[in-house]
Amino acid sequence: MRIATWNCNSIRTRADRVLAFLERHDVDVLALQETKCRDDQFPFVPFEAAGYEVAHVGYHQWNGVAVLSRVGLEDVQVGFPGMPTWGDGDQATAEARAVSALCGGVRVWSLYIPNGRSLEDPHLLYKLSWLEALKEAGQGWLAAEPDAQVALMGDWNIAPTDEDVWSVEYYAGKTHTSPQERAAFDAVVGAGFSDVTREHTPGPGTYTYWDYTQLAFPKRRGMRIDFCLGSPALAARVEGAFIDRDERKGKGASDHAPVVVDLSES
Numbered sequence: 001m002r003i004a005t006w007n008c009n010s011i012r013t014r015a016d017r018v019l020a021f022l023e024r025h026d027v028d029v030l031a032l033q034e035t036k037c038r039d040d041q042f043p044f045v046p047f048e049a050a051g052y053e054v055a056h057v058g059y060h061q062w063n064g065v066a067v068l069s070r071v072g073l074e075d076v077q078v079g080f081p082g083m084p085t086w087g088d089g090d091q092a093t094a095e096a097r098a099v100s101a102l103c104g105g106v107r108v109w110s111l112y113i114p115n116g117r118s119l120e121d122p123h124l125l126y127k128l129s130w131l132e133a134l135k136e137a138g139q140g141w142l143a144a145e146p147d148a149q150v151a152l153m154g155d156w157n158i159a160p161t162d163e164d165v166w167s168v169e170y171y172a173g174k175t176h177t178s179p180q181e182r183a184a185f186d187a188v189v190g191a192g193f194s195d196v197t198r199e200h201t202p203g204p205g206t207y208t209y210w211d212y213t214q215l216a217f218p219k220r221r222g223m224r225i226d227f228c229l230g231s232p233a234l235a236a237r238v239e240g241a242f243i244d245r246d247e248r249k250g251k252g253a254s255d256h257a258p259v260v261v262d263l264s265e266s
Helices: 011-025 044-049 122-144 179-190
Strands: 002-007 029-033 053-057 065-069 074-078 098-103 106-112 150-155 226-230 238-243 259-263
Touching (some): 002 150, 029 106, 029 150
Antiparallel strands (some): 002 259, 053 065, 098 106, 238 259
16 A cells, blocks of 8 residues: 655646656555645546545635545544644634545545744744644544554654754754754654654655755755654554655646655555
């Protein structure tokens, strides 16, 4: 079974690229982030024609997450227990940042962790609260079902180690590499979810995101911020993983590359 995650940065703009990626790599389940559309705008038809069921949550032109599966799509869940809202007072709402489904025996989560914006911005506190709630929820899932196969896949907006950025000095004082963000990522790992891709895609110089500006991609100025964190039962099935860097190339590419994980037969 092959699962993957990809921040596609607008599914309506890149549906053809996503379909070609699914076919080229024979992907069974794909977690998408930043679909940037409402549910009624998602291009369901071409993916269903290709044999994929789709669970999508999107409220407007920002955020948006989806799970695409050709091995079953059951028990769809939008959000997780305790997931924080964003906004002031009565305007606070749950954003479209988390959706999951049971796919071929694996609970696949597509997660788009908040960016944080800057170290002084309230959005950073929202990000840290969001990750704390995810950690608590994850602990609860494993306590209730220690043998559950759970994949926390998505754009984490965190580079958890120094080798995950092209320049430590460049990111000093910025989000994505701050001690508190890295501690929040490590807390999810400590709750029982291991980074199943790192062993198979070692760094330094291994990235999943490159900014569109300042020739970041050809200059190899990237970050590794897209991951699959697996429960113990899921991690035990991982046979390999790779980052499809070629998907960052060419006209109309997303600024993220897909991360692909291969699982043995359960």
